[in-house]
Amino acid sequence: MPEALSPALVIDGLVKDVGPVPALDGRMKRVLSGLSLTAHYGQVTVLLGSNGAGKTTTLECAQGLQGRQGGTISLLGHDPEHADASLRARVGVMLQDGGLPPAQRPIPLLQHVSGMYQDPWPVQELVELLDIASFSSTSIRRLSGGQKQRVALAAALLGRPEIVFLDEPSAGLDPQSRQLVFDLIRRLRSEGVAVVLTTHLLDDAQRLADYVYIIDDGRTVAEGTVPELLSAANDPQANRTLTFDAPAGLELTKVLRPELRLQETRPGSYQLSGPLLPTDLAALTSEWAAQGVMPSALNLAAHSLEDVFLDIAETAEAARVEARQAKSNQQGSQR
Numbered sequence: 001m002p003e004a005l006s007p008a009l010v011i012d013g014l015v016k017d018v019g020p021v022p023a024l025d026g027r028m029k030r031v032l033s034g035l036s037l038t039a040h041y042g043q044v045t046v047l048l049g050s051n052g053a054g055k056t057t058t059l060e061c062a063q064g065l066q067g068r069q070g071g072t073i074s075l076l077g078h079d080p081e082h083a084d085a086s087l088r089a090r091v092g093v094m095l096q097d098g099g100l101p102p103a104q105r106p107i108p109l110l111q112h113v114s115g116m117y118q119d120p121w122p123v124q125e126l127v128e129l130l131d132i133a134s135f136s137s138t139s140i141r142r143l144s145g146g147q148k149q150r151v152a153l154a155a156a157l158l159g160r161p162e163i164v165f166l167d168e169p170s171a172g173l174d175p176q177s178r179q180l181v182f183d184l185i186r187r188l189r190s191e192g193v194a195v196v197l198t199t200h201l202l203d204d205a206q207r208l209a210d211y212v213y214i215i216d217d218g219r220t221v222a223e224g225t226v227p228e229l230l231s232a233a234n235d236p237q238a239n240r241t242l243t244f245d246a247p248a249g250l251e252l253t254k255v256l257r258p259e260l261r262l263q264e265t266r267p268g269s270y271q272l273s274g275p276l277l278p279t280d281l282a283a284l285t286s287e288w289a290a291q292g293v294m295p296s297a298l299n300l301a302a303h304s305l306e307d308v309f310l311d312i313a314e315t316a317e318a319a320r321v322e323a324r325q326a327k328s329n330q331q332g333s334q335r
């Protein structure tokens with residue numbers, strides 16, 4: 001296995017423009033604006049972001065499939081833009097659209113690809129690990145999305161790569177297949193492979209990630225292990241949500257601090273959100289007692305990665321709106 005100390009992938013200040021884009025009057029569009037990340041051997045590094053955040057573009061630049069306008073990339077110690085076949089053989093790639101030849105059947109295809117490597121992962125073992133035998137007589141064109149994903153993953157692993165890039169690996173998978181894929185990803189990690197995967201599913205990140213980069217609008221806006229990201233969000237000032245059922249039309253706002261928001265989401269169902277403190281809960285229960293109300297279905301939501309993600313996306317969006325506003329004010333005052 002590769003040296004344990006140097007990272008498998010280091011991206012520093014990656015800038016990527018695409019286009020020309022007709023909607024921008026033929027100008028280029030900046031989709032990555034100085035993105036940085038590091039992926040280590042024996043770890044699952046997750047790029048988490050909403051649709052269009054720049055995850056796929058980052059992976060494609062990291063693999064040398066797309067050029068870049070700025071920044072540096074070191075993939076297994078080499079610049080992927082100038083990669084030769086020997087570097088490519090050490091890298092496994094599963095792209096979102098699979099790129100598999102439609103007329104082939106899965107096992108002959110895997111056997112064919114396996115013939116390109118000196119020491120391939122035995123096809124039969126991958127077929128078993130990913131339960132490919134159950135649809136082996138069907139051509140790729142007729143496979144379901146989830147079946148194609150599994151064949152694409154097997155193909156990406158045949159060369160026993162040192163690093164694998166998996167773009168949305170759980171897209172379209174049923175729960176059993178997802179389990180197979182996740183088990184295989186954990187096995188790769190335990191064997192020292194660097195796994196870099198993208199997802200917009202927070203649950204995937206929460207289950208698999210050793211380290212998460214949250215990508216928004218072409219930048220890394222937060223990073224850390226899942227517990228680090230959660231603990232940052234679970235500080236006493238962080239937002240929490242209390243939901244409960246009680247008689248419709250209750251008047252409770254007078255005992256709540258102004259920074260808290262109480263909504264009756266449907267008659268008799270309430271949602272209180274904001275930086276809730278124990279004293280807020282005390283004020284609320286006293287008021288229930290004073291009004292003779294016994295609520296039910298009480299739930300104080302623990303912070304999930306989803307909350308962290310949404311909070312970060314909201315903050316990033318607010319910053320963008322502010323920057324646009326400042327720019328237009330500045331242009332206005334120059335006229």
Ligand SMILES: Nc1ncnc2c1ncn2[C@@H]1O[C@H](COP(=O)(O)OP(=O)(O)OP(=O)(O)O)[C@@H](O)[C@H]1O
Nearest residue numbers: 018019031049050051052053054055056057058200
């Ligand atoms: N060739 C192109 N021309 C115009 N826009 C492009 C091009 N390639 C990428 N983009 C834009 O760049 C942005 C980032 O795309 P990218 O596919 O990297 O996002 P993503 O985070 O992988 O999204 P998803 O989760 O939907 O796959 C998007 O707004 C996309 O529309």
